Amino acid sequence: MELFLVALALLVLTASFLAAASLVPQVPSIRLCVHIAGPAGIILACALGMAGLFHGSWGAVVPWQAPWGLPLGGGALALDGLSRCFLLPVFGLGAVCAFSGAASLFHHDIGHNIAAHWFFYTLLVLALALVLTARDSVFFLISWELMSLSPFFLIEFDDHEASVREASWVYLVAAHLGAVVLLGFFALAWHMGGSSSALFAGLSLSPAMGSALFVLALVGFGAKAGLAPMHIWLPEAHPAAPSHVSALLSGAMINAGLYGIFRTYTLLDIQGGTPAWWGWCLLLLGLGSALTGIIKASGQSNLKRLLAYSSVENMGIMLMGLGTGLIGMQTGHMGIATLGFAACLIHMINHAAFKGLLFLCAGEILHAVQTVRLDLLGGLQQRMPLLGAAFAVGAAAIICLPPLNGFAGEFVLALGLATGVTLPQMEIQLGLLAALTGLALVSGLAAATFAKAYGIAFLGEPRTRLAANPHLPTAYNLVPLAFPAAACLGLGLAAPQLFALVAQALPLPQEVLAPHTAPLRASLHTVVLVGLAGMGIVALLVLWRRHLLRGAYSQKNSTWGCGFQKGTARIQYTDASFTDPQTEVFSRLMGVQVQSSMDKGYFPAHASYSIEAPDRLRLRLYAPLFDAVRRLCDACKIIQSGRIHLYILYMLATLVALLLWGFAA
Amino acid sequence: MMPTALPFWCSFALALCAAPLLPGIINRVKAKFAGRQGKPVLQLYYDLAKLLRKGAVISTSTTWVFAAGPVLSLATVFVALPLLPLGGFASPFAFQGDFLLAAYVLGLGRFFLILAALDTGSAFEGMGASREAAYAALAEPALFLCFLTLAGLGADEHIALHLSLSTMFTGTPSLAWLEARPEVLLLPLVLFLLLLVENCRIPIDDPNTHLELTMIHEVMVLDHSGPDLAFIHYAAALKLWFFSALLAGIVVPAIFSNPWVQLAVNSAAIAAVAVLVGVTESIMARVRLPRIAQLLGGAGALAALALMLTLIR
Numbered sequence: 001m002e003l004f005l006v007a008l009a010l011l012v013l014t015a016s017f018l019a020a021a022s023l024v025p026q027v028p029s030i031r032l033c034v035h036i037a038g039p040a041g042i043i044l045a046c047a048l049g050m051a052g053l054f055h056g057s058w059g060a061v062v063p064w065q066a067p068w069g070l071p072l073g074g075g076a077l078a079l080d081g082l083s084r085c086f087l088l089p090v091f092g093l094g095a096v097c098a099f100s101g102a103a104s105l106f107h108h109d110i111g112h113n114i115a116a117h118w119f120f121y122t123l124l125v126l127a128l129a130l131v132l133t134a135r136d137s138v139f140f141l142i143s144w145e146l147m148s149l150s151p152f153f154l155i156e157f158d159d160h161e162a163s164v165r166e167a168s169w170v171y172l173v174a175a176h177l178g179a180v181v182l183l184g185f186f187a188l189a190w191h192m193g194g195s196s197s198a199l200f201a202g203l204s205l206s207p208a209m210g211s212a213l214f215v216l217a218l219v220g221f222g223a224k225a226g227l228a229p230m231h232i233w234l235p236e237a238h239p240a241a242p243s244h245v246s247a248l249l250s251g252a253m254i255n256a257g258l259y260g261i262f263r264t265y266t267l268l269d270i271q272g273g274t275p276a277w278w279g280w281c282l283l284l285l286g287l288g289s290a291l292t293g294i295i296k297a298s299g300q301s302n303l304k305r306l307l308a309y310s311s312v313e314n315m316g317i318m319l320m321g322l323g324t325g326l327i328g329m330q331t332g333h334m335g336i337a338t339l340g341f342a343a344c345l346i347h348m349i350n351h352a353a354f355k356g357l358l359f360l361c362a363g364e365i366l367h368a369v370q371t372v373r374l375d376l377l378g379g380l381q382q383r384m385p386l387l388g389a390a391f392a393v394g395a396a397a398i399i400c401l402p403p404l405n406g407f408a409g410e411f412v413l414a415l416g417l418a419t420g421v422t423l424p425q426m427e428i429q430l431g432l433l434a435a436l437t438g439l440a441l442v443s444g445l446a447a448a449t450f451a452k453a454y455g456i457a458f459l460g461e462p463r464t465r466l467a468a469n470p471h472l473p474t475a476y477n478l479v480p481l482a483f484p485a486a487a488c489l490g491l492g493l494a495a496p497q498l499f500a501l502v503a504q505a506l507p508l509p510q511e512v513l514a515p516h517t518a519p520l521r522a523s524l525h526t527v528v529l530v531g532l533a534g535m536g537i538v539a540l541l542v543l544w545r546r547h548l549l550r551g552a553y554s555q556k557n558s559t560w561g562c563g564f565q566k567g568t569a570r571i572q573y574t575d576a577s578f579t580d581p582q583t584e585v586f587s588r589l590m591g592v593q594v595q596s597s598m599d600k601g602y603f604p605a606h607a608s609y610s611i612e613a614p615d616r617l618r619l620r621l622y623a624p625l626f627d628a629v630r631r632l633c634d635a636c637k638i639i640q641s642g643r644i645h646l647y648i649l650y651m652l653a654t655l656v657a658l659l660l661w662g663f664a665a
Numbered sequence: 666m667m668p669t670a671l672p673f674w675c676s677f678a679l680a681l682c683a684a685p686l687l688p689g690i691i692n693r694v695k696a697k698f699a700g701r702q703g704k705p706v707l708q709l710y711y712d713l714a715k716l717l718r719k720g721a722v723i724s725t726s727t728t729w730v731f732a733a734g735p736v737l738s739l740a741t742v743f744v745a746l747p748l749l750p751l752g753g754f755a756s757p758f759a760f761q762g763d764f765l766l767a768a769y770v771l772g773l774g775r776f777f778l779i780l781a782a783l784d785t786g787s788a789f790e791g792m793g794a795s796r797e798a799a800y801a802a803l804a805e806p807a808l809f810l811c812f813l814t815l816a817g818l819g820a821d822e823h824i825a826l827h828l829s830l831s832t833m834f835t836g837t838p839s840l841a842w843l844e845a846r847p848e849v850l851l852l853p854l855v856l857f858l859l860l861l862v863e864n865c866r867i868p869i870d871d872p873n874t875h876l877e878l879t880m881i882h883e884v885m886v887l888d889h890s891g892p893d894l895a896f897i898h899y900a901a902a903l904k905l906w907f908f909s910a911l912l913a914g915i916v917v918p919a920i921f922s923n924p925w926v927q928l929a930v931n932s933a934a935i936a937a938v939a940v941l942v943g944v945t946e947s948i949m950a951r952v953r954l955p956r957i958a959q960l961l962g963g964a965g966a967l968a969a970l971a972l973m974l975t976l977i978r
Contacts, residue, residue, distance in 0.1 A: 378786070381728045388728070392780075401773040402766060411769075415762040418828050421817045426976050433813050433972065437965075440809040444802030447772055451779045451798050460786030461726050523760045530758065530766060534744040541736045541896070548892040552720035559724040559785045560888050573783070573791025581799035585958045 001062040001079055003052030004133075007045045007091075011126040014041030015119055022115035031114060038118035039102035042125060046095035049129065053084045053091070059504030063135065073138030073196040077130075081505025082266070085345045086132045086259045089252045089352030092487070094125040100360050100480035101244035104367060117157060124150040124248065131256050135200040137186040144182065147256060148175040148224070151249055155241040167240035173626075174233035178223030182260075185216035202267050210270040214278055217264040218285075225257025227285055227319060228292040231312040232618040235296075238308035239372070243363020246304060250311045250359055251352035258318055258348060265326065266507040276330050280431065282323030287435055289316030290442045292589075298449040298582055299590040299613030301575045303362050303372040306453055307355065310398065313442065314351045317413065318344045320435060324416045329508075331428060337508060338516040339416030345502040347409030350397070350491055354406060357394040357484035361387060364477055365457065368470035374453070374575040379462035383470055388458045390481045395450040397488040400443055403531025405491035408498065408524065414439060415520070445582065452578045461569035492531065496524040576611045591616040672924040676752030679932060680910070684902040685709035687909065687939040691866075694943025709902060713895045721891030726786040734781025735889060735896035741774030742903040749910055750831040752928040753919050759831035764812045767830060768805070771863075771907075774900065775801055782885040793884035796954070800869070800881070803961040804862050810968035811852050811859070815915075817975040818849065834914030843918060848974035851967050853915055857941070858964045860908035862957075864901065867946040869957055909938040 014037075021034050056062065059081040066075030079087075098121065105114060127147035134140040152175070155168040189199040192209060205213070223230040234254075238246045265278075293313030300306040324340030364387050365380065366372050381388035397404035400411075417439065420432030462468035491498055503517045504510075561567045583592050591613050598607040639650075689706035696703025705711070723731065748767045750756050756763075779798055782790040815833035818841050826832050842849035862869050865882035872883055886897050913934035921927040952960060 379726070381730065381784075382726075385728070392730070396773070396776065399772075399776065400769060401776060402769055407769060411762060411765050414765050415828065418762065418813060418816060421813060421976075422827070429817075429976050430973070433810075433817075436813065437806045437809055437969075440805040441802065443769075443772075444805035447776055448798035448802050451776055451783070451794070455780050455783030455794065459728070459730060459780060459784040460791075519761060523762055526758060526760045526763075527766055530744060530748075530770075534740055534770070537740045537743050538736060541740055542732075545732070545736060545892050545896070548717060549721060552718065552891065554720035554891070555722055556725050557722050559726050559787045561787065562789070567788075569786065571788045572786050573788055573795060578791065578795040578798075581796055581954070581958075582802070584955060585799075585803070 001052065001056075001064055003048055003055055004079060004129075005052075005064065007049035007052055008126065008129060010041060010045040010048060011122055011129070014038065014045065015122040015126065017041070018115045018119035018122060022113055022119055026113065026115075034115040034118060035102065035106055038115065038122070039098040042098040042118070042122055043095045046091040046098070046125065049087065049091040050095075053079075053087055057504070058084055058501055059510075070136075070138055070142070073136045075139055076135040076197055076200070077133045078135045078200075079133055082259070082262065082345075082507075083132045085349065085502060085505045086255055087129060088349055089255060089356075090125065090128045090132065093248050093251045093352055093356045093484075094128075096356060096480055096483045097244040097248045097360070099483075100247075100363070100477070101242065103474075103476040103480060104242075104244065104363060106476075108367075111160075112157065117154065120150040120153040121245070121248075124154065124253070128252060128256060132259055135197060137190055137196040137199055141179075141182065141186055144256075145179065147253065148179060151175075151237070151241075151245070151253065154245045154249075155237050157242050157245070158240070161240075164240040167236040171233045171237040174223055174230070178220050178230070178257075181216055181220035181223070185213060185220055185264075188213055188216065199267055202269055204269045204271065207270050207272060207275055210268050211275055211278075213268060214264065217261060218281070221257040221260030221264070222285070223257070224254060224260070225315050225319070226254050226289075226312050227257075227315060228289040228312060229617050229621070231289065231293070231309075232615055232622060234311055235300075235305045235308040235615060236618075238311075238359075239302055239304040243304075243359050243366060246307075246363075247356040247359035250308070251356040254311060254315060255348055255352070258315065258322070258344070261319070262322060262344070265322070274326065274330050276327075279323050279326030279328075279330055282319055282326060283431070283435055284323075286316045286319030286321075286323055287438045287442075289313070289319065291316070291438060294442050294445045294449060295582075295586050295589045296591075296613060296615070298445055298452070298579050298586075299592050301374050301612065303365065303374055303453060303457060304359070306374075306449065307358055307362060310446070310449070311351075311355060313446065314347065314355065314398075317410065317439070317442070318347050318351070320439065321345075321347060321409070321413045321416070324413065324432070324435075327428065327432070328416070331423060331425070333419070333423060334508065334512050335516045336416050336419050336423075336432075338503070338506065338513055339412050339419065339520065341506045341508070342499060342502050342520075343409050343413035343416060345505060346412055346495075346498060347406075349498065349502075350405040350409050350488075353484050353487040353491060354394045354397040354404075357390060357481060357488060358398065360481055360484070361391040361394060364473045364481070367477070368473060369464075369466050371466070374456045376464045377457040377462070377467050378460045378464075378569065378572065379458075379467060380470065381458040383462075383468075384472060386478050387473060387481070390478075390485045391454055391458060393485045393488050395454045397492070399447045399450050401447075402527060403489075403492050403534065405488050405495070407492065407527070408495035410439070410443060411524075411527065412499070412520065415523070448579070448582060452575055456573070456575045456578060460572050463569050463572065463574075493528055495528055496521045499524055670754075670757045672928060673751055673754040673757060676754060676928055676931070677747055679928075680746060680751060680903070680906050683932070684906040685713060685899065687905045687935070688902055690936060690939040691943040691946065694940050695947050698944070698947035709898060713899060716890075716895035716898070717892055719891040721889075721893055724785050724888055727781075727784045727888075730777070731781045731784040731888075732893065734778045734784075735893040735900070737777040738774040739896045739900040739903075741770045742900045742907065745770045746903060746907055748830060749907065750835045750914060751910060752931045753835055753914070753917060753921075754924065754927070755831035755835055759826055759829045761826055761828045764828070764830050764833070768808060771904070772801070778885060778897075781889070785888045787888065789884050790887055793881050796881045797885060800862060800957055800961065803958055804859055804964075807855060807961060807965040807968050808859055810965060810972055811855055814849075814852060814968065814972040814975050817972060818846065834911060835919050840918045840920070842915075846975075848971045849915065851971040851974075853912055855964045855968045855971070856908070856912050856915070857938075858960065860905070860912065860938070861942070861945070862961065863908055864905045866942055868949045868952045869960070871951050905939075906935065909935040912938050 061080040063078040130143035158164045226234045290313045297309035321344030328337030397406040400406035417432045417436035596609040598604045745767045779794040782794040870881040
């Protein structure tokens with residue numbers, strides 16, 4: 001705990017230095033100082049925080065009370081297994097993204113107040129650490145607000161672009177609508193518990209009151225987690241933000257929403273047991289988010305939008321794990337509960353590694369080619385082999401292919417759902433097995449989506465002149481990618497150890513867990529062994545192939561073009577053509593819009609064709625809703641005429657009305 | 666361990682050696698239907714030997730991904746095959762949930778073959794890659810439903826490894842269809858359809874045509890030559906054996922006391938599957954591409970029906 005507090009103190013120190021630096025004139029010496037000291041402070045603090053997490057037993061609860069109070073509440077902190085699991089991506093990605101951001105901003109900072117950027121970045125990491133450890137409602141809400149507000153300034157980095165300003169605005173509105181619901185949640189919990197910290201000591205409630213709190217938490221935290229249909233801010237905010245910020249938001253911040261739901265569940269003690277529909281609600285919402293996310297992702301041609309929708313999918317998978325855990329608890333099947341909860345946490349940690357890696361790669365593509373539109377890329381693997389290899393690792397990990405890390409989470413979740421066949425009640429069996437079938441479809445579609453993302457962006461021939469001559473990334477840009485890429489491989493090979501770590505954080509007594517964790521660890525060991533054997537076979541085959549080709553006559557030539565040797569890069573398959581078979585099946589869900597026009601006549605001179613998949617939920621549901629609110633507010637303006645005597649009249653009328661009311665009462 | 670695992674390893678060795686026979690059998694059956702003599706049954710062996718001796722023409726557009734496709738597609742089948750109960754004998758690697766590992770390992774091979782196709786920058790190969798990715802995604806739920814139905818048949822917490830391929834495709838579930846569980850007979854139907862999809866046979870895909878607009882698998886590997894093409898052909902044959910072994914695991918009950926008789930009956934069943942594929946290819950036409958999604962949806966529905974009937978006890 002001491003190391004963790006030192007890390008927090010260092011973050012506060014860094015933030016205050018950066019705040020001071022952002023206010024003075026930006027002379028070169030100050031800028032250089034900020035460029036080096038800002039990220040260095042963050043990385044050091046994250047390293048200290050990480051050391052603090054691993055200090056002592058993973059599952060132990062270590063409380064700490066700040067010696068000063070807060071208005072209405074107290075500064076109570078505590079580290080326990082669940083907090084540690086969620087802090088792992090915060091400190092890990094916090095450091096890596098600061099490193100990567102420092103490398104990319106060093107040369108591209110013209111016209112920006114870098115100190116302010118790093119100030120809000122530090123604030124975000126600090127606020128995340130506080131949210132995940134706060135044990136007092138008021139303290140939690142203050143941290144939550146800090147955490148919600150600082151990304152607004154981070155997303156608005158390139159605020160001279162109108163699209164960026166709009167995206168950060170969408171983010172701000174979504175974050176605050178969620179926060180309003182959370183205010184209601186904490187107010188209700190305070191009312192029921194009697195003090196601001198009562199919730200964090202566990203509340204014993206009637207089923208009706210518990211369910212009300214549960215729904216409030218689900219909506220409030222779900223908006224942050226980006227669960228469908230509250231996900232619309234993700235595909236707007238991520239493409240607009242600088243890539244190291246997108247990586248941190250997607251890998252660490254949206255987890256805070258999941259943490260909120262998970263923590264709320266562990267704190268509510270319902271008389272007569274948790275209502276059955278909670279688990280089903282989470283499972284259904286999770287599956288819905290996963291399907292919505294991946295189907296929308298497959299229709300995107302902007303790589304960062306695609307990754308944002310993929311975050312919606314992955315949050316859905318994590319929520320499915322949580323729902324499965326709840327159903328297991330509720331039906332008294334502790335094996336399913338263990339697998340479900342563990343899947344949620346394992347996938348959360350793994351997701352931070354591969355999604356962080358992919359967003360950072362997308363940032364390097366943006367620096368190199370000035371665009372992340374897939375139909376303008378191509379051939380990057382040949383020009384930037386290391387960047388391509390890093391993206392390939394991330395893509396293979398995110399579609400859960402063994403031996404990389406993504407497989408462990410999906411494996412544990414699928415096993416938990418499949419264990420449903422042994423339950424006596426048929427409706428529960430069918431529910432779990434149907435969810436597993438949905439998960440299979442999600443993973444299949446994810447494979448197709450990321451085959452497209454990597455294949456169209458990195459392989460084949462470059463589709464534009466910019467893609468053919470990219471600005472090559474320097475070693476400083478590539479080194480930060482090595483950490484998450486190594487984590488993708490390392491966590492995959494350390495899956496049994498990761499599971500053991502996560503198992504200590506589950507909301508189940510260790511003696512209940514023990515009989516279920518041992519077989520799963522054995523299974524994961526076999527998975528790792530099979531993975532290692534597979535790598536050995538691959539190595540042997542590569543050597544054999546090299547040996548075969550050495551003795552034979554081989555040559556390099558152009559791709560076979562059906563006898564037509566003057567093909568251009570434009571005849572290649574693009575992202576839209578690649579997804580065409582899926583579009584035919586899921587067109588209604590994908591919301592693909594095609595616009596084409598061609599001159600009439602036998603020799604049309606001009607033709608245009610565009611295909612995109614905008615978020616229909618945003619256009620059809622939220623946009624009309626907000627329009628209606630705006631019209632309502634406009635209508636209310638009628639009383640604000642701007643004439644002083646009218647306002648005096650309002651006051652008089654109010655006074656009279658109050659007096660009358662007083663007399664009547 | 667070794668004496669009990671011996672029949673399994675013999676079955677594995679048989680699979681590695683005899684897999685290239687299956688395409689030969691299919692071709693021979695098709696030739697008989699067409700009234701032709703047909704290629705030798707051992708044709709694929711000759712082809713493999715020839716290709717392994719040859720050099721390769723490698724496109725200048727490509728990178729290491731192009732070479733990784735064939736290598737990974739072969740390596741992943743090597744890894745997935747021993748997870749199956751081969752010849753009716755439980756795999757020594759069997760564990761809870763190995764069906765997930767097998768499915769995802771095959772997915773890894775497919776992913777890299779798709780990438781290798783995109784690496785050439787050819788429009789034809791992009792076409793094949795795109796179709797392969799889409800139809801594989803749609804086939805996955807049906808395959809999982811089949812596994813779950815079989816797991817549901819033997820469902821009992823007290824059976825160790827009730828969620829393992831080795832329990833699903835040997836022992837009680839295989840016997841169930843003999844004991845008044847007719848819904849199990851839906852599964853061979855679904856698995857046969859999945860075999861046709863995963864191995865790119867008619868009516869889903871045509872391994873013979875040179876009309877790129879209709880092909881899936883063949884068009885993806887247009888640019889591979891020499892040892893690369895040999896790896897792909899051999900991996901495809903092994904994958905055919907994999908799916909045939911799944912079918913054989915359902916229809917051949919484990920009732921033989923002599924392991925070698927069991928092995929022989931199982932191998933005969935695998936050969937019979939190849940004959941069936943040949944007959945199907947001879948009497949059917951390719952369906953139009955948009956129909957494939959419907960076909961897969963139908964397979965999924967059938968598997969879901971089997972699952973529900975299994976759960977209603």
